[in-house]
Structure formats: C-alpha cells, structure tokens
Amino acid sequence: MATDGIKIIDGDLAHDVYWGFMDLYDEGMPMEDIRHQMERGKEAYDFFEYEIFITAYALALWETCQLTEPIKRQVRTAIDRGACAQVWAEQSQEDATARERELNRFWNKISTPKRTIRQRKYRKIINLLFSEGDVLTFQLANGSYAVTIVLTVSQHRESCSYEFAKKTYRDKDKPDLADVINYDIVERKVPSGVDLDWEVFLKEGMWKINDPGGMDALVRNEA
Numbered sequence: 001m002a003t004d005g006i007k008i009i010d011g012d013l014a015h016d017v018y019w020g021f022m023d024l025y026d027e028g029m030p031m032e033d034i035r036h037q038m039e040r041g042k043e044a045y046d047f048f049e050y051e052i053f054i055t056a057y058a059l060a061l062w063e064t065c066q067l068t069e070p071i072k073r074q075v076r077t078a079i080d081r082g083a084c085a086q087v088w089a090e091q092s093q094e095d096a097t098a099r100e101r102e103l104n105r106f107w108n109k110i111s112t113p114k115r116t117i118r119q120r121k122y123r124k125i126i127n128l129l130f131s132e133g134d135v136l137t138f139q140l141a142n143g144s145y146a147v148t149i150v151l152t153v154s155q156h157r158e159s160c161s162y163e164f165a166k167k168t169y170r171d172k173d174k175p176d177l178a179d180v181i182n183y184d185i186v187e188r189k190v191p192s193g194v195d196l197d198w199e200v201f202l203k204e205g206m207w208k209i210n211d212p213g214g215m216d217a218l219v220r221n222e223a
Contacts, residue, residue: 006088006095006098006102007102008055008056008102008106009056011052013049013052013056014055015056017052017056017057018057018060020038021034021038021060021061022060024037025064025118025120026121026122028120028122031064039057042054047078048084050078050083051079051081051084052084054071054078055075057071058071058074058075058110059106062109062110062114063114063117063118064118065117065118072110072111075107075110079103079104079107082100084099085097085099085100085103128153129162130150131150131153132150132151132153133149134149134150135149135177135180136148136150136164137174140170144170144171144172145169145170145172145175146166146169147167147169147179147180147183148164149164149165149185150162150164151163151164165185165186166185166186167184167185168184168186169183
C-alpha cells in the first residue's frame with residue numbers, strides 16, 4: 001500500500017476511502033447505505049491503516065455535513081494513538097512531526113461543523129454512443145461484413161466504457177438478425193494453473209514459459 005505523504009488524502013487507501021465515499025454519494029445512494037458500505041471490514045485494519053481510513057472517512061462525512069460525534073471520537077482516538085507518526089519516525093522524525101501537525105489542523109477543521117454541504121454531483125452520461133444489446137455491423141477493408149454486440153456499458157464519473165462481443169460472421173453480404181443469432185461468439189480461454197500440463201511443466205522446467213509461445217505449450221486446450 002502506497003502512502004506518499006503526510007496529508008489526510010495522500011495515499012492509496014486514503015484516496016480509495018474518500019473517493020469511494022464520494023462516488024456513492026454522487027450516485028445518489030442513501031447516506032445510511034453509504035455508511036454501511038464504507039465501514040464494512042474496517043476491523044481488519046491495523047492501527048496505521050485505521051488512522052488513514054478514519055481520517056479520510058471523517059473528511060468525506062464533514063464535507064457532506066454528516067460527521068457524527070461517534071466518528072469524531074474515533075478520529076480523536078486515532079490521533080492520540082499516533083500510529084502513522086510512529087511508523088514515519090523510524091525513517092524521518094521531520095515527517096513524523098509534520099504528520100502530527102497535519103492531524104492537529106485536521107482536528108481543528110472538523111471540530112467546527114461545515115456551513116455549506118457539498119452537493120451531489122450527478123455525472124450520469126446521457127448521450128451514449130451505444131446501449132447494451134445493440135448489434136453493430138461494419139464492413140472490413142476486404143469488403144466482407146463483420147458483427148459485434150454491445151455487452152455492457154459502464155460509467156465512472158465523467159468516463160464511459162463499452163465492452164463488445166465479436167461474432168464469427170464473415171461474409172460479403174450484410175448480415176440480418178438471423179445471422180447474428182446463428183453465428184457463435186469469439187472467445188479466448190485465459191491460461192491458468194488449472195489447465196497447466198504438469199507433465200510437460202515438470203519435464204521442460206519453469207524456464208519454458210519464457211520461450212516464444214512457451215505458455216501456450218504448457219497450457220492445454222488454449223482457444
């Protein structure tokens with residue numbers, strides 16, 4: 001886990017917690033459901049991780065005017081414990097002191113209720129290029145037609161991604177719906193240890209994987 005600096009939102013876990021909260025908030029999820037999802041599994045954190053989690057979580061709650069006294073008490077406990085500063089002190093006392101100052105500033109900040117709530121930012125994209133289930137036909141450079149189907153449309157903040165399934169249809173005639181239904185979908189099996197030819201593996205050795213086509217030679221039934 002990367003912790004790049006002494007700020008409240010300054011590492012992988014802090015970003016995951018803060019933006020995970022805000023993504024759910026912006027999607028319109030009820031606050032109680034957000035709390036339940038964000039707090040699930042927090043018992044697995046050690047003291048270092050918990051300090052990062054609870055401060056990032058408290059910041060998100062404060063910005064949305066949802067910070068409660070129980071959460072503030074948890075923040076205070078984490079600050080007094082000083083787990084992050086103790087870890088950083090092993091490498092740099094300067095960083096440890098800077099972290100303590102950052103936590104004190106943060107405590108003063110959240111001790112005063114925020115006057116204006118952060119409004120939900122509804123980022124749903126409405127001008128989609130395609131919809132799930134769309135069937136697309138296109139003509140290749142050699143003049144034959146091909147078919148693809150839109151499987152999923154995923155949205156994250158202002159970004160939108162599409163997943164397609166390629167059909168085996170290839171013909172000079174433009175396909176109709178019956179052609180789309182009757183032709184297969186192109187698939188590829190991802191190699192894994194389940195399909196590993198252990199007899200070949202033990203005979204040839206681990207280094208075989210590094211040879212050109214080595215993985216395919218060690219995996220059975222590669223599509």
